[in-house]
Amino acid sequence: MTEYFKPVTPIWCPGCGDFGILASLKKALSDLKIPPHETVVLGGIGCFGHIHNDLAVYGYHALHGRVLPTAMAVKLANPRLTVIAAGGDGDGYAIGGNHFLHALRRNPSIVYIVSNNGTYGLTKGQPSPTAQVGYEGTQETPFEPVLTALSMRSTTFIARGFSGNQVQLQMIFREALQHANSLRGMAFVDVLSPCVTYNDTYAEWRKATVDVNADAGYDVTNRTKAFQTVLGLLEAGKLPTGILYRGSGKSYEEMVLQGKEPMAYQNIQPAANVEMYRKLISRYK
């Protein structure tokens, strides 16, 4: 058997919310018995983007903000892989904001985990697009990623976790992985994950989080009501968590590949397609 790398210890500060995300993700992957060699974790730039180094899977460290287009193409190239994109709120909602919108629009069957702490921890505490008003003097209204995702009719799985609630987070990751791996589209999971060094929000978030799934009347398949409930809670100063929405729609692989053999496994030797080449050239004769 070939020996390969051993995962390293995370670079995060003691008490960082990201430890909770890592532990929950490991548990979910192991619960679902997803083979490591068929799993690709792509990290963005930022503290959380280092997560691929801490897992025994195929790992990729993307350019800042570009984890979504990269991950989407990995999935298109080989839909049999479990593809997990991971990054922070600066990576995903600021520099990568355009890709976030287009990924939501395309619905590729990947899991996208954002560790959301309202700050750029790695560059020492500048406010991110989700920073609360007043943090480091910011006066800008925070970006609401789950509302944005809910507002796009192409989305099929929207969840929000809290790294202080691992039981819920494990459940969300299991559901998210199953959603993506059954090629139903993108599972978007925004995780409230406090930065203990620059924006320690543990105490207030613990108080503010509300598990929407705890209410038996909450219908995760009703986008209109989900939007209304989530917006209502946010306006009341609460943080809705749980699986916020689950729907069905065409996945990006379905649109693009139409069930063809994964590109990664195709025979690309020229001899395999001689007749097809003749057709290509005939137009120019």
Added chain:
Amino acid sequence: MTISVNEREAAVQAAKPVDEIKLMVGGQGGDGTLTVVNLLGRLFKELGLNTYDQRNVLSRIRGGHADGVIRASARDIFSVGDGIDVLLAFDEEAVETAKDLLSKECVIVYDSLHGPLRRELVPANSTVYSAKFSDLAGTELKNRLLKNTVSFAVLGRVLGVPDELAIKVVRARYERRGQEVLQPNLDALSLGFRVADDLGIRAHFGLPKGALGQRIQISGDDAIGMGFIAGGGRFYAGYPITPASEILEYLQANLPKFGGAAIQAEDEIAAINMALGASLAGVRAMVATSGPGQDLMTEGVGQAGMAELPLVIVEVQRSGPSTGMPTKHEQSDLNHVVFAGHGEFPRLVLAPANASDCFYMTVDALNLADKYQLPVFLLIDQAMGQNTQSVPEFDFSKVKVERGKLVDADSIRSIQVYKRYQITDDGVSPRTVPGVPDGLFQVTGNEHNEWGFVSVNPLNREAIVKKRMLKIDEAKKDMPKGTVFGDPSAELGFITYGSNYGPILEAMEILAKRGVNTKFLLIRSIFPLLEDEILPFLEGVKTAYVVECNLTGQLRGLIAKDMGHADKLVGINKYTGSPFRPSEIVNRVEGLQERSQFLGGVDHS
């Protein structure tokens, strides 16, 4: 039927035998004017002649002046040449645009919609045939746009080709679109023949006999698209940009048939990162863009270099900087692709010289990218990307797919310890793709150790930088070679890349006839430059004219920097937005020869 013939000047001459013919069609953009160029292309193809065409359009959907030039010859041609023998002008602006190019005894077919052609605009010995083509098409055929087909019939008579051939060509173009499209065009031809009869048109030219074998007419952009598919490329991502959009369109139309995907991304940044993702998963991937898009892709190029991911990037140069002149020709991004990106990382830059090269060198680029695990640029230009040219049919049996040190589920078993960035003699490490058991990797744009883990260790840094950069030298043996043309004993030489190739070959013929012997090194490997081909050439000449479409002489600068002999290098530069014509190169050489003692810098004339 009343045909208003406003002018019938100059007696119709007997058909004159010619080696080649050059036609220009000009009018307003967006009204199908340029379909006449397509019809002429098909006509010459039927006659077994080579063609080269060039379109001059503005960056707008409709309106504004647009023209197309098509040249046909029994010889190989890779430029529009000099002069215009036949002008089809739908308005006076088209004549104004063409007037400096018109040959003395040219034929002008003029749409006198807005009045007769002012004779002083055109050469005294030219023949002008005028008719109100648009009005005729409007009244007789109820569709003014059929003026194009009406005038094509007239051109057929001027060129002395049988009417049946013009009919065959129109059928071939419109048959697939159904009778409701074909019939009006056939009626338009009949009308055109009648107009020609009324104008008393006889053949003006005796076209050469073509005896070409399997030729195809294709643009560089399409040839690259086809080369990508043939070379096993399966993932393409792009963002619409002139003059590279045709590659996106070609691959969107054709790649899915081969099980691949061509994605229109939200921007060029997404496009190149998508391609990196596909490459990471083991799929041959490519992006194509032009200067402004290349600006956005630059960070991704560095990522490919650092992460050691195979990637092909096509840069179809246009006039810059910034938005520049989007539809216009230039070669001012050479420095940009050779030096793009912060930090130091390996890349290769290949430069095809015609549509054949575009096909085969795209395959080369894919193989080099896989073999050396790095970004490979294909550097072309607007003229090569968009102009249609005749080349021998591509030979698919010459296409080889070589994937280098790619490790699969079987070959991983022979590796005891797998390190993605293992330091090796040639700088190339074994590469697995996700899905291979026990082949797990960490691939990253951070500086890393052999395992792919982040490392700032100074000893590791030195070793791993050297490993990556070693690949540039290693790749030299596999880079596409240049070609030397002309008189081996000549003391005057030309060096160039890309689409200047055609005009230079023709300039050399003209110069030779005037007693000036020259030779010519066409290079295909821009980075790294190959000393084996450049140094002997430079050592064998007193002066080497480095011909390029930019102001500052970017190729000349690169040669001077990496190969020396700066004192022998003289720039012949053009940056007006259109490619060189052979006569322009001849004039520059003759001008430079006269004041040769003052040479050395950029020629700003």
